[in-house]
Amino acid sequence: MKTTTTRIPCPTIYPRRERWTAGMDPDQPGIVTTDVPCEGRLVECAICGAQRRCTYEARCLDADAETHVVQRLFSINDGDVFQGWTRGETWNGWACPRFERDAALRIVASMNDELPDTMAYDDATMVITYIPDGDLDAKDEWLPELLETAEGPRFVYAIGAWAWVWDDVTDDHQPEPDKDMDGTFYHRPDFDTRDREGR
Ligand SMILES: [Zn+2]
Ligand SMILES: [Zn+2]
Numbered sequence: 001m002k003t004t005t006t007r008i009p010c011p012t013i014y015p016r017r018e019r020w021t022a023g024m025d026p027d028q029p030g031i032v033t034t035d036v037p038c039e040g041r042l043v044e045c046a047i048c049g050a051q052r053r054c055t056y057e058a059r060c061l062d063a064d065a066e067t068h069v070v071q072r073l074f075s076i077n078d079g080d081v082f083q084g085w086t087r088g089e090t091w092n093g094w095a096c097p098r099f100e101r102d103a104a105l106r107i108v109a110s111m112n113d114e115l116p117d118t119m120a121y122d123d124a125t126m127v128i129t130y131i132p133d134g135d136l137d138a139k140d141e142w143l144p145e146l147l148e149t150a151e152g153p154r155f156v157y158a159i160g161a162w163a164w165v166w167d168d169v170t171d172d173h174q175p176e177p178d179k180d181m182d183g184t185f186y187h188r189p190d191f192d193t194r195d196r197e198g199r
Pocket of ligand 1: 010011012057
């Protein structure tokens, strides 16, 4: 067998897993199995670069490590862009970001611009509330959580993580090339020693 990457099965063992197959009543107990090996395999993690991301769990096995978190840019349906933190986890393929307060308040304002009175921030409790279409049954709310990062601890809100269709749009928003004073663009070519030596 010829493969370019080593195929590594995920080592996670689920102590107990309950499943419901088609035709079973979801309100009744499911089929319980114990010590179930994870069905995923390990692929390269975009955060740490190691081959530790489980395709089944949609997260890196090291995602809980303190510094396993980076800042990226997030957007929903190509709307406004917000900077947030991520451990690289995904939900049905969507990103699961956490936002510091400033970005969180911009999300509240952006949402209310489109759908008035949908989100609110309570200064006293620091809670952010989301009530779509005035439907209290669909209400969601977020409290600030402490996130350890390489830049120190930050209070963040996991707004819409594991619920909304956040995209990581960082690659679409790369900074512009440096400009010199008269507006000429510099491009940053890969360093080339031949140029430097005049050959
Ligand atoms: Zn796994
Ligand atoms: Zn990782």
